[in-house]
Amino acid sequence: MSEQSVSTTVTILSACPYLRVRRAAEAVEFYVKAFGGTETFRLTEPEGRIGHAEVKIGAAILMLADEHPELGIRGPESLGGTTSAVHLQVDNVDALVERATQAGATLLRPPSDEFYGERSAKMRDPFGHEWMFSQTIEEVSPEEMQRRFTALFQES
Numbered sequence: 001m002s003e004q005s006v007s008t009t010v011t012i013l014s015a016c017p018y019l020r021v022r023r024a025a026e027a028v029e030f031y032v033k034a035f036g037g038t039e040t041f042r043l044t045e046p047e048g049r050i051g052h053a054e055v056k057i058g059a060a061i062l063m064l065a066d067e068h069p070e071l072g073i074r075g076p077e078s079l080g081g082t083t084s085a086v087h088l089q090v091d092n093v094d095a096l097v098e099r100a101t102q103a104g105a106t107l108l109r110p111p112s113d114e115f116y117g118e119r120s121a122k123m124r125d126p127f128g129h130e131w132m133f134s135q136t137i138e139e140v141s142p143e144e145m146q147r148r149f150t151a152l153f154q155e156s
Contacts (some may be wrong), residue, residue, distance in 0.1 A: 106124045
């Protein structure tokens with residue numbers, strides 16, 4: 001067997017969340033309504049399951065598919081919760097919370113001004129995924145952020 005030179009230089013072009021959900025068609029509708037997204041692509045199996053869909057939200061692409069338990073692909077509803085969240089940096093957290101709530105999301109943490117210079121909130125979509133929204137309200141240096149973070153533990 002001959003040795004070949006393998007390049008170790010890699011350029012990451014983008015990172016996209018890929019959500020696994022029950023009821024992917026409903027999820028696409030929710031993400032369009034709640035986040036002002038645009039569906040850009042969908043592959044549907046003959047029996048109706050979505051094998052792959054893409055929704056553009058701002059400059060980002062959200063990928064999703066229906067559960068495929070036979071392939072080990074399950075969403076939060078099947079697993080009893082999620083282990084991650086999708087973060088959206090926005091210009092108006094309160095307005096997005098209102099829109100997402102009206103579309104059917106559940107508020108987990110209401111909008112509040114945080115020590116790290118962001119107004120932020122957390123929600124759960126009807127398919128079990130958590131979403132974090134942040135709006136910059138103050139530029140905070142890493143040193144000041146650490147000072148404020150440490151102070152939180154001293155107040156307890």
